[in-house]
Amino acid sequence: xxxxxxxxxxxxxxxxxxxxxxxxxxxxxxxxxxxxxxxxxxxxxxxxxxxxxxxxxxxxxxxxxxxxxxxxxxxxxxxxxxxxxxxxxxxxxxxxxxxxxxxxxxxxxxxxxxxxxxxxxxxxxxxxxxxxxxxxxxxxxxxxxxxxxxxxxxxxxxxxxxxxxxxxxxxxxxxxxxxxxxxxxxxxxxxxxxxxxxxxxxxxxxxxxxxxxxxxxxxxxxxxxxxxxxxxxxxxxxxxxxxxxxxxxxxxxxxxxxxxxxxxxxxxxxxxxxxxxxxxxxxxxxxxxxxxxxxxxxxxxxxxxxxxxxxxxxxxxxxxxxxxxxxxxxxxxxxxxxxxxxxxxxxxxxxxxxxxxxxxxxxxxxxxxxxxxxxxx
Amino acid sequence: xxxxxxxxxxxxxxxxxxxxxxxxxxxxxxxxxxxxxxxxxxxxxxxxxxxxxxxxxxxxxxxxxxxxxxxxxxxxxxxxxxxxxxxxxxxxxxxxxxxxxxxxxxxxxxxxxxxxxxxxxxxxxxxxxxxxxxxxxxxxxxxxxxxxxxxxxxxxxxxxxxxxxxxxxxxxxxxxxxxxxxxxxxxxxxxxxxxxxxxxxxxxxxxxxxxxxxxxxxxxxxxxxxxxxxxxxxxxxxxxxxxxxxxxxxxxxxxxxxxxxxxxxxxxxxxxxxxxxxxxxxxxxxxxxxxxxxxxxxxxxxxxxxxxxxxxxxxxxxxxxxxxxxxxxxxxxxxxxxxxxxxxxxxxxxxxxxxxxxxxxxxxxxxxxxxxxxxxxxxxxxxxxxx
Numbered sequence: 001x002x003x004x005x006x007x008x009x010x011x012x013x014x015x016x017x018x019x020x021x022x023x024x025x026x027x028x029x030x031x032x033x034x035x036x037x038x039x040x041x042x043x044x045x046x047x048x049x050x051x052x053x054x055x056x057x058x059x060x061x062x063x064x065x066x067x068x069x070x071x072x073x074x075x076x077x078x079x080x081x082x083x084x085x086x087x088x089x090x091x092x093x094x095x096x097x098x099x100x101x102x103x104x105x106x107x108x109x110x111x112x113x114x115x116x117x118x119x120x121x122x123x124x125x126x127x128x129x130x131x132x133x134x135x136x137x138x139x140x141x142x143x144x145x146x147x148x149x150x151x152x153x154x155x156x157x158x159x160x161x162x163x164x165x166x167x168x169x170x171x172x173x174x175x176x177x178x179x180x181x182x183x184x185x186x187x188x189x190x191x192x193x194x195x196x197x198x199x200x201x202x203x204x205x206x207x208x209x210x211x212x213x214x215x216x217x218x219x220x221x222x223x224x225x226x227x228x229x230x231x232x233x234x235x236x237x238x239x240x241x242x243x244x245x246x247x248x249x250x251x252x253x254x255x256x257x258x259x260x261x262x263x264x265x266x267x268x269x270x271x272x273x274x275x276x277x278x279x280x281x282x283x284x285x286x287x288x289x290x291x292x293x294x295x296x297x298x299x300x301x302x303x304x305x306x307x308x309x310x311x312x313x314x315x316x317x318x319x320x321x322x323x324x325x326x327x328x329x330x331x332x333x334x335x336x337x338x339x340x341x342x343x344x345x346x347x348x349x350x351x352x353x354x355x356x357x358x359x360x361x362x363x364x365x366x367x368x369x370x371x372x373x374x375x376x377x
Numbered sequence: 378x379x380x381x382x383x384x385x386x387x388x389x390x391x392x393x394x395x396x397x398x399x400x401x402x403x404x405x406x407x408x409x410x411x412x413x414x415x416x417x418x419x420x421x422x423x424x425x426x427x428x429x430x431x432x433x434x435x436x437x438x439x440x441x442x443x444x445x446x447x448x449x450x451x452x453x454x455x456x457x458x459x460x461x462x463x464x465x466x467x468x469x470x471x472x473x474x475x476x477x478x479x480x481x482x483x484x485x486x487x488x489x490x491x492x493x494x495x496x497x498x499x500x501x502x503x504x505x506x507x508x509x510x511x512x513x514x515x516x517x518x519x520x521x522x523x524x525x526x527x528x529x530x531x532x533x534x535x536x537x538x539x540x541x542x543x544x545x546x547x548x549x550x551x552x553x554x555x556x557x558x559x560x561x562x563x564x565x566x567x568x569x570x571x572x573x574x575x576x577x578x579x580x581x582x583x584x585x586x587x588x589x590x591x592x593x594x595x596x597x598x599x600x601x602x603x604x605x606x607x608x609x610x611x612x613x614x615x616x617x618x619x620x621x622x623x624x625x626x627x628x629x630x631x632x633x634x635x636x637x638x639x640x641x642x643x644x645x646x647x648x649x650x651x652x653x654x655x656x657x658x659x660x661x662x663x664x665x666x667x668x669x670x671x672x673x674x675x676x677x678x679x680x681x682x683x684x685x686x687x688x689x690x691x692x693x694x695x696x697x698x699x700x701x702x703x704x705x706x707x708x709x710x711x712x713x714x715x716x717x718x719x720x721x722x723x724x725x726x727x728x729x730x731x732x733x734x735x736x737x738x739x740x741x742x743x744x745x746x747x748x749x750x751x752x753x754x755x756x757x758x759x760x761x762x763x764x
Contacts, residue, residue: 221738350507
């Protein structure tokens with residue numbers, strides 16, 4: 001009977017909040033020490049960064065209540081003890097960050113183009129959109145509309161591309177680069193896998209060459225060498241020259257990604273299509289490419305993220321994208337010394353776009369894994 | 378139905394026809410480009426040929442740690458300084474990124490939720506912000522450091538200011554070559570001991586203290602030799618003279634910014650590769666090795682890492698290639714690498730864009746090919762071997 005009286009302790013909780021904390025944060029001594037140390041560091045860091053970015057920061061007015069028009073009026077420059085970030089520089093220069101030096105009278109055209117871009121992307125990103133087919137027609141004609149809207153023509157006054165800047169240039173470079181590189185990449189990928197030795201060799205050489213050199217050398221190529229290659233009288237716009245370089249660069253990477261997708265298609269698909277008497281193009285367009293592109297969408301999004309980040313390189317050849325406008329603002333004596341605010345803002349804008357794209361690619365990967373069974377497992 | 382097309386439906390004929398067509402069009406395009414280019418060059422009075430490489434450069438390079446550079450030196454020397462600077466930042470960046478990436482990748486898998494989340498936040502931030510922006514940001518932090526007169530001091534020998542990091546420069550005296558020979562011999566012999574010990578363990582099961590004997594060989598013997606020879610090594614300390622330090626070893630802020638940005642950015646990608654590699658090793662492997670009584674550290678070193686490396690090495694190679702290519706962004710902060718020195722300033726001075734860009738591109742291509750060649754050899758050595 002004595003044994004019965006001995007009460008056993010209940011098992012240590014492994015569920016609920018306490019259980020979760022115990023397993024994930026305080027599993028053993030070292031683990032608990034690490035957790036406490038990390039919490040201490042965060043306790044030091046988070047209040048400081050929140051204070052700098054929000055609580056003691058100037059947004060439009062300094063602590064005296066004056067509207068800030070140059071860096072001398074920032075709270076932290078008036079009184080170093082009393083002030084954090086000076087976001088007023090972003091507020092004052094917001095127009096340039098978003099539109100560059102686009103004339104103010106015509107800026108509605110950029111706004112319409114931004115809105116149309118969102119509309120054009122919608123059917124590409126969301127497959128279950130009602131009436132997706134009609135939205136897709138719009139997506140196909142959008143580049144033409146955007147060209148006339150932004151550049152001028154068809155009754156719109158012309159706005160030369162050296163007045164474009166900021167987010168506008170970043171988006172134009174990113175979107176055009178990706179959109180043009182996609183078909184070229186498909187052709188290169190098919191070419192590299194072609195049975196015709198000359199074509200396959202040429203495509204391979206092109207792809208490996210582009211992938212072996214840095215983008216900056218291609219941008220220099222577009223800027224200094226391309227004008228030498230063209231006959232007299234053809235004067236290429238600076239933005240177009242950069243776009244040529246960016247597109248060449250991106251199409252080589254796109255080609256490799258799509259080639260990966262092509263390699264994943266089981267040979268039975270080719271054989272079945274051929275046995276139905278399909279020609280090479282018919283087989284690729286109707287059978288092979290739809291499947292190959294579908295499985296290579298996540299890596300396509302990933303290389304697109306890479307390109308989007310790489311568009312910042314154009315500042316080296318003198319095109320003012322978002323980062324270029326930021327650097328230009330810093331060179332202005334009115335806003336000297338506000339580098340942290342400006343770089344923080346530019347980073348944040350890029351982060352929002354690229355992080356959004358990477359989340360989207362993860363979502364696609366999950367959907368593809370559950371949606372179709374490629375017969376791999 | 379196809380018969381009326383005649384010989385055109387013959388696959389062999391079509392293949393030859395299309396390939397000839399492509400080659401013909403390509404040749405025509407090339408001819409057109411060559412003729413317009415030579416016309417344009419002539420009209421703009423731009424010289425051609427490679428003789429410009431022997432002309433004096435006429436500008437200074439602020440950072441050339443390996444070879445002395447004067448403004449009277451040739452453009453060819455600018456090229457070599459550029460290649461060495463590109464290689465310097467690429468190699469140091471790759472090493473730092475690998476170490477940091479492996480540590481972060483393993484921490485990311487740690488059972489401590491807070492720690493792994495912290496690394497996750499770091500990875501997402503540094504992956505999703507353009508590298509160029511990070512380089513410029515690091516540079517702007519470094520040049521906002523105190524001026525030379527108020528430079529920060531560490532251990533009384535290192536000085537950090539907005540002109541860079543000043544540290545003592547080692548001066549090797551005559552006897553030091555013996556010490557370095559001893560170190561090299563020790564490295565070779567510990568490598569041989571390692572191989573012999575492995576063979577003996579495979580055959581007899583007996584273990585040999587490889588680690589401690591290697592430490593003894595590499596550190597203790599050269600150290601004893603060093604003192605016997607009367608410490609043939611002295612340091613030249615940087616001294617503040619006028620507005621700047623004189624003497625010592627200078628590491629310029631451009632290099633530090635490039636090194637920090639490249640290694641931190643690439644480490645984020647490498648940590649994800651390492652994480653995926655370790656996760657690809659099946660759980661059974663860990664359980665089996667625990668069941669036969671291996672220690673935790675041994676499980677990682679002997680079972681998990683060798684298998685994970687097979688998955689890690691191919692994408693790691695492409696990260697090394699990316700880092701090397703990304704080192705070309707040094708131009709944004711004025712780091713005198715290949716693109717900035719030779720492809721930038723030399724090109725502008727001589728105007729010979731085609732020659733300069735061709736050399737720069739060819740150099741990057743050969744660096745890329747060399748890296749993939751060696752990484753492929755390494756990759757083959759760690760893959761599964763069919764016995």
